[in-house]
Amino acid sequence: MINTFTKLVFKGQRNFRKMSTSSQYVTEVLKVDPTSIDFDIQDRLTISDPITEQNLTKAAQILSKSTQIVAFPSETVYGLGGNSFNDDSIRNIYKAKNRPSDNPLISHISSISQIPRLFNVELPEIYKPLIEKFWPGPLTILIPNLPDSKISSLTTAGQSTIAIRLPSHPIARALIHLADVPVAAPSANASTRPSPTQAAHVYHDLEGKVPLILDGGPSDVGVESTVIDGLSNPPILLRPGGVSLEEIKKIGGELWKDVRVAKKLADDSDEPVKTPGMKYKHYSPTAKVILVSDESKILEYIKIHDLNDKKLALLTSQHFKGDSFDGIVDSLGRTKKEVSTNLFKLLRHLDEDLSVDYIFVESVDIADEGLAIMNRLQKAASETI
The missing domain is CATH 3.90.870.10 (DHBP synthase)
Known part of the structure; x- marks a missing residue:
């Protein structure tokens, strides 16, 4: 001992x-x-x-x-x-x-x-x-x-x-x-x-x-690697990550033009898992994560769920302002690369250092790095509003 x-x-x-x-x-x-x-x-x-x-x-x-x-x-x-x-x-x-x-x-x-x-x-x-x-x-x-x-x-x-x-x-x-x-x-x-x-x-x-x-200091990319299966026909993107779907199609050429994106398996699925990230809940802090596409819905959610006595945080990125949010407001970054780099770091900071109860996170579109960002956020979030 x-x-x-x-x-x-x-x-x-x-x-x-x-x-x-x-x-x-x-x-x-x-x-x-x-x-x-x-x-x-x-x-x-x-x-x-x-x-x-x-x-x-x-x-x-x-x-x-x-x-x-x-x-x-x-x-x-x-x-x-x-x-x-x-x-x-x-x-x-x-x-x-x-x-x-x-x-x-x-x-x-x-x-x-x-x-x-x-x-x-x-x-x-x-x-x-x-x-x-x-x-x-x-x-x-x-x-x-x-x-x-x-x-x-x-x-x-x-x-x-x-x-x-x-x-x-x-x-x-x-x-x-x-x-x-x-x-x-x-x-x-x-x-x-x-x-x-x-x-x-x-x-x-x-x-x-x-x-x-x-x-060795902080990691730069901030989300895990992209995983691809070129042994299947057509090839499959098993997990989005640091290399985007658009880049795979562009650089991969003719053999990768029809690459398809694998669906996440249910946690109780008996289907074999080819790679990490296809199954089971991931990336979740102790705080409850709420993924938000419309900033105007946040105040309504707080009122309906009676969260005024809870410690709240909002992570913004490309569009949300956070002006009327009564809680901690921090930015993940203006570009998707910045969001990718900062996502896990800020989730952990709010959860482990500041002990917030609820974290509202602005969603992004799925182009380029957005596919990997939304993949991680959808697995971390308890709800989407």
């Missing part, structure tokens, strides 16, 4: 938390500098900062030589990484997150050359134009899971495909390169909670459940 106090500093904020007697680890948070990391055109890695190299090496050894797991930043959100080949490592991911075991994991790589070496499969031709444009980056593809694959069946949830991604964040990529194993890494949050875009978010959810968090 662990009975101690852990003192951490995140961006000048002091955070004192007493470890639960049921905690498994004293969670260590190590700083890493993404600007000190470089990959050349031949995927050779150099790290100029000795402390960053030391901390990355420590995390990589955890992944490659043990069954423990590590949280780390990517350009999308913070990930909770384990060895995709190791059953016990994957079990530790599911345990830490309290994640349903039929929800498969994305395996992350550090170079395209790892695909044939680690998975014993060649990259399908249909993905090549998209990968040339969006890798490294927030795009996940499905490749065949062949009988001689070393991938854990727990990583794929027993599926005949493997979801893989090559992240662009230098810390994520360097960690995977040093570990030299595919790193299964869902978002580093408790299951159903808003995804983490800062190390402090990870610590809030998983303190005592993971041994190590690499703190």
Whole structure:
């Protein structure tokens, strides 16, 4: 049993938390500098900062030589990484997150050359134009899971495909390169909670459940990767994310012009899940989230539901003003890229730091980044008005 106090500093904020007697680890948070990391055109890695190299090496050894797991930043959100080949490592991911075991994991790589070496499969031709444009980056593809694959069946949830991604964040990529194993890494949050875009978010959810968090600053994209299935005919967009549907059609060319968007599966569905985000409630803070398309309906909702004694917040974006709203008003940003980057961060801030009861969020249209934004908001929201 662990009975101690852990003192951490995140961006000048002091955070004192007493470890639960049921905690498994004293969670260590190590700083890493993404600007000190470089990959050349031949995927050779150099790290100029000795402390960053030391901390990355420590995390990589955890992944490659043990069954423990590590949280780390990517350009999308913070990930909770384990060895995709190791059953016990994957079990530790599911345990830490309290994640349903039929929800498969994305395996992350550090170079395209790892695909044939680690998975014993060649990259399908249909993905090549998209990968040339969006890798490294927030795009996940499905490749065949062949009988001689070393991938854990727990990583794929027993599926005949493997979801893989090559992240662009230098810390994520360097960690995977040093570990030299595919790193299964869902978002580093408790299951159903808003995804983490800062190390402090990870610590809030998983303190005592993971041994190590690499703190490399905030994630830029703010929502998870786009997941596509080019093995189906026509191809399928399984989860909208950092690469838009419009970009996939434009860059993918003729083979991707008829790409269809998969529907979310019901939580009680028996249909196999090909990728994260197709099933189960996601991204929800403790506060009740109300998705709003018409600002004039908010005051009526507050009156009907007698919320005048509740702590309320409104997140605006492109059109709402919030002038008559009696509560906290904050902006997600004027562009969809800004909304995407700020969404999870502000949901967590209002919920965890300001303890609001209800969060009203302005909806956006589904063009470009809007499809991914609305996908996340519809899963987080209890109601739409």
